[in-house]
Amino acid sequence: MIPETDALAALLVAMMRAATPLAFAALGELITEKSGVLNLGVEGMMVMGAVSAFMVVVATGNPALAMLAAAVVGLLMAALFGALTLGLLTNQVATGLALTIFGIGLSAFIGQGYVGTPIEPLARLSIPGLSTLPLIGPVLFGHDAMVYLSLAAAFGLWWFLTRTRAGLVLRAVGENPAAAHSIGYPVRLIRFGAVLFGGAMCGLGGAYLSLAYTPMWVEEMTAGRGWIALALVVFATWKPGRVLLGAYLFGGVTIVQLHIQGAGVAVPSQVLSMLPYLATILVLVLISRDATRIRLNAPASIGKTFHPGG
Amino acid sequence: MIRLEARGHAAAGWVYGAPVLAVGLTLVFGAALFAALGFDPLEALGVFFLSPLNSAYGIAELAVKATPLALCAVGLAIGFRGNVWNIGAEGQLVMGAVAGGGVALALYDVDGWFVLPLMMVAGMLGGMAWGAIPAFLKTRFHTSEILVSLMLTYVAALALSWLVHGPWRDPEGFNFPESRLFHDAATLPILWEGTRLHLGAAFALAAVVGAWFVVARTFIGFQVKVLGMTPQAGGYAGFSQKWVVWLAFMVSGGLAGLSGIVEVAGPIGQLQPTVSPGYGFTAIIVAFLGRLHPVGILLAALLMALSYLGGEAVQIGLGLPLAVTGVFQGMLLFFLLACDILIRYRVRLGGKRRREVPS
Numbered sequence: 016m017i018p019e020t021d022a023l024a025a026l027l028v029a030m031m032r033a034a035t036p037l038a039f040a041a042l043g044e045l046i047t048e049k050s051g052v053l054n055l056g057v058e059g060m061m062v063m064g065a066v067s068a069f070m071v072v073v074a075t076g077n078p079a080l081a082m083l084a085a086a087v088v089g090l091l092m093a094a095l096f097g098a099l100t101l102g103l104l105t106n107q108v109a110t111g112l113a114l115t116i117f118g119i120g121l122s123a124f125i126g127q128g129y130v131g132t133p134i135e136p137l138a139r140l141s142i143p144g145l146s147t148l149p150l151i152g153p154v155l156f157g158h159d160a161m162v163y164l165s166l167a168a169a170f171g172l173w174w175f176l177t178r179t180r181a182g183l184v185l186r187a188v189g190e191n192p193a194a195a196h197s198i199g200y201p202v203r204l205i206r207f208g209a210v211l212f213g214g215a216m217c218g219l220g221g222a223y224l225s226l227a228y229t230p231m232w233v234e235e236m237t238a239g240r241g242w243i244a245l246a247l248v249v250f251a252t253w254k255p256g257r258v259l260l261g262a263y264l265f266g267g268v269t270i271v272q273l274h275i276q277g278a279g280v281a282v283p284s285q286v287l288s289m290l291p292y293l294a295t296i297l298v299l300v301l302i303s304r305d306a307t308r309i310r311l312n313a314p315a316s317i318g319k320t321f322h323p324g325g
Numbered sequence: 326m327i328r329l330e331a332r333g334h335a336a337a338g339w340v341y342g343a344p345v346l347a348v349g350l351t352l353v354f355g356a357a358l359f360a361a362l363g364f365d366p367l368e369a370l371g372v373f374f375l376s377p378l379n380s381a382y383g384i385a386e387l388a389v390k391a392t393p394l395a396l397c398a399v400g401l402a403i404g405f406r407g408n409v410w411n412i413g414a415e416g417q418l419v420m421g422a423v424a425g426g427g428v429a430l431a432l433y434d435v436d437g438w439f440v441l442p443l444m445m446v447a448g449m450l451g452g453m454a455w456g457a458i459p460a461f462l463k464t465r466f467h468t469s470e471i472l473v474s475l476m477l478t479y480v481a482a483l484a485l486s487w488l489v490h491g492p493w494r495d496p497e498g499f500n501f502p503e504s505r506l507f508h509d510a511a512t513l514p515i516l517w518e519g520t521r522l523h524l525g526a527a528f529a530l531a532a533v534v535g536a537w538f539v540v541a542r543t544f545i546g547f548q549v550k551v552l553g554m555t556p557q558a559g560g561y562a563g564f565s566q567k568w569v570v571w572l573a574f575m576v577s578g579g580l581a582g583l584s585g586i587v588e589v590a591g592p593i594g595q596l597q598p599t600v601s602p603g604y605g606f607t608a609i610i611v612a613f614l615g616r617l618h619p620v621g622i623l624l625a626a627l628l629m630a631l632s633y634l635g636g637e638a639v640q641i642g643l644g645l646p647l648a649v650t651g652v653f654q655g656m657l658l659f660f661l662l663a664c665d666i667l668i669r670y671r672v673r674l675g676g677k678r679r680r681e682v683p684s
Contacts, residue, residue: 055471095659104329104670105662108410108471112609113658120651127646234648239479246472285487292476296462303468322329 024153026270031154031162032228034259034266036061036220036237038165040244041251041258042172043216047093048248049176050209051189051316055111056096058241059118060089060214064221066126069232073129078137082161082222089218090211092118097210101203104320115241123234130233137161137227161223166259168216173255185209189314192321202321217241239292246295250302252312261298268294329670339667344614344621346667347660348628354656364643372642373653377634385520389592390630393418393584393601395529395623397608399536400580402617404573406540407549411574413459413474414581415605416481417452421582422589423485424451426596429511429589430493430504440510444586445528452582453575455481460574464567470574478605486598493596504596513591525587529626532580537619545572581605602633603651610658629654 040057047054064085072081096114099105137159140146145156176182185205188195192202224240225232243265251257272287303309355373356366377383397414404411411417425448432440458477462468490502498505513523540546552569588600611629615621636650666672 099659099663103663103666105665109609109613109658110662112412113655113662116606116610116651117655117659120648120653120655123648124646124652127648239476242472242475246469246476249469249472283487283491285483285490289480289483292479295476296468296473299468299472300462300466303462304466306467309467 020150024150026274027154028157029270029273030263030266031158032266033269034262035162035165036223036228036240037244037247037265038169038259038262039161039220039223040217040241041247041262042165042168042255043089043213043220044244045213045248045251045253045255045258046172046185046216047209047213048317049189049253049314050185050206051192051314051319051321052097052100052206052210053107053111053318054093054096054100054114054210054213055108055245056092056114056118056241057111057213057217057244058237058239059115060092060217061118061221061224061241061244062122062235062237063092063118064089064218065225065236066122066129066221066232067218068222069129069132069134069225070126072134072226073132076135078226081226082219085218085222086215087218089214089216089221091214093210093214093217094207096214097207100320101207101210104322107318107320119235126232126234132232134226134230136230137223159227161219161227164219165223169255169259176255186314189316192316196321196323202323206321217244220244243291243295246299249309249313250298252302252308253314254312264298265291265294328673329666330673331670335668339664340616343664343667344616344625344661347614347657347664350660350664351653351657354660355653358652362645369639369643372638373635373649374631376638376642377631381517382520383634385517385522386634387627387630388526389521389523390633391623391626392525392529392591393588393604394608394611394629395626396525396532396584396587397577397581397605398611398615398622398626399529399532399619400573400577401608402612402615402619402622403536403540403549403576404569405553405612406617407553407569407573409570409573410471411456411459411474411577412471412609413455413476413478413605414577414608415601415603416474416478417455417578417581418585418588418601418605419478419481419485420455421448421452421585422596422600423481423488423585424448424454424582425586426504426507426589427493429507430596432511433505433508436508436510438510440508441513441590444511444590445583448582448586449579450582452578452580452585454578455582456574456578460571463570470570482599485596485600489596489598495595502598506595507590511590512594513587521592523587523591525584525591528583528587530623532583533619533623536622540619549573581608607633607654610654613658614661632657 040061044057067088068081068085071084072078092114096110099110100107139157139159142156146152184200188200188202188205196202221237224236247258247261250261269291272290276284276287356370359369360366401411401414425444428444428447455477459470459473462473463470489504493504495503495505513525516522516524549569552566589596593600607629611622611625614625632650632653636647639645639649640647
């Protein structure tokens with residue numbers, strides 16, 4: 016039975032790896048949206064995270080530094096978005112789109128010399144005795160650090176949102192900014208913080224793509240994952256645990272279609288590659304069908320500009 | 326300390342001043358970017374913005390590139406006015422190319438005046454069909470039209486890739502993933518000998534004039550505007566959000582589809598794995614830069630077309646990556662959105678901060 020459990024373990028591991036970039040980005044966007052801000056620039060922040068992580072790891076060989084750089088670059092991109100939407104009260108949808116267009120262009124621009132450069136993929140954990148156990152060894156103890164970090168982030172954010180006072184304030188700002196402002200909370204500052212956190216997480220999601228999932232840099236390597244992450248937040252009805260579940264589901268769809276392609280089934284590879292995008296539409300339809308459910312869970316002020324001076 | 330003071334009314338001057346200021350700021354930051362890369366900023370800006378226009382061919386190319394941008398943006402602007410966010414024009418463009426190109430390939434042996442009009446209609450229908458999916462899901466299931474239209478862009482690109490790699494590949498094409506070259510009967514006539522300026526540019530102009538008429542002179546334009554500003558008011562007046570969603574997606578999908586078939590029946594002349602360098606996305610910038618107004622869109626489309634030509638010019642002239650186009654486009658949209666604040670607010674520098682008294 017060993018070969019079968021090995022194959023299953025490989026499948027699960029691949030699924031978790033495919034899910035990790037989505038989990039990072041969607042968890043970050045979830046916090047941003049909880050504060051009432053919709054940032055459609057996820058794709059742009061991810062792709063900038065991917066290119067900056069790759070450039071740093073080529074220059075220094077230090078993956079931790081590369082992750083840090085990706086988070087900082089994602090944060091800076093988000094700061095640009097925050098300054099525009101919160102400071103200059105620009106339309107959030109249009110500004111987010113601008114961030115994506117800008118990020119894709121800028122990353123291709125600065126990463127031009129790095130296409131085709133090989134790097135060492137992110138090291139995987141290896142605990143003697145545990146990592147070699149059949150099935151649970153690779154699935155539980157055989158990942159790289161970022162997979163565990165994404166799991167910890169999902170748990171930490173759940174705890175933050177539901178169990179801490181700061182989480183409550185964040186939710187209040189997203190539900191009713193006017194009320195939060197009237198009792199003295201600095202609405203725009205809190206929103207700015209949430210936007211920055213979202214950007215850093217998107218940067219990390221991008222870093223996972225270029226450091227571990229496919230350890231290389233190519234233009235637009237995010238291939239719509241930022242948009243899928245945005246869809247995941249809706250699918251998860253703004254709950255961290257369900258974001259993780261959704262990300263794993265999508266990781267599963269991605270890996271299964273790759274395996275079918277690899278097995279040489281007589282379906283064109285392009286048709287199989289459509290599956291993650293079609294699956295996104297399908298889950299969006301299933302979840303949005305129930306309008307009340309979305310209304311009850313979505314932050315009430317999402318996407319609306321708030322300016323205390325009127 | 327920078328403070329924002331509400332004007333209480335929109336400043337008409339800045340409605341038109343903001344795009345000009347944004348273009349100016351983009352030039353300044355573009356010069357800084359070129360300087361940071363070690364180029365003489367003025368010379369580099371000259372290569373980017375002026376050198377593409379110093380020949381008749383270059384000016385015709387400007388119109389060729391502005392054509393799909395204007396076609397897509399005119400349609401998108403109608404939706405944006407009504408708060409309907411179709412950001413999948415790129416996908417609708419591709420499906421228009423597929424549907425219209427499919428007609429051209431099906432009628433490969435037919436030589437008749439009707440082939441070209443049939444292709445154009447098929448292209449529009451293809452774009453409309455692709456736009457109908459997010460419209461239907463939005464109106465029936467409240468699904469976000471932003472995400473659905475965007476996801477369908479990837480699906481459309483994969484569908485085109487499959488067709489030109491598989492069933493529609495040129496049988497005499499040495500296995501290149503390209504369709505047969507369209508016959509003369511299936512190619513748009515050239516308007517200006519010696520250039521690539523084709524009949525599609527006239528379609529774009531017609532779309533601009535038509536959109537201007539609809540927006541400014543008809544009840545439909547009024548309905549869209551009202552629903553964009555206050556959805557409830559529209560409801561009371563008896564025209565619904567659903568109607569505007571369908572209208573926006575049918576018009577923008579149809580025009581994006583038309584731009585797709587115009588591209589393949591015009592400058593490209595066959596179906597290829599990629600038929601657009603992101604015109605459908607750039608059209609979003611064009612729509613905003615043009616103030617969602619048809620005439621503004623025409624000017625904005627020409628400017629954005631120049632950013633594509635400029636990107637090619639600095640690639641050849643200075644050895645910079647083509648992606649510099651995207652950098653300029655993104656910067657321009659940022660600055661435009663930021664400058665728009667001047668329409669509704671005064672920006673005050675310094676001064677003591679007024680204590681905000683709850684009224």
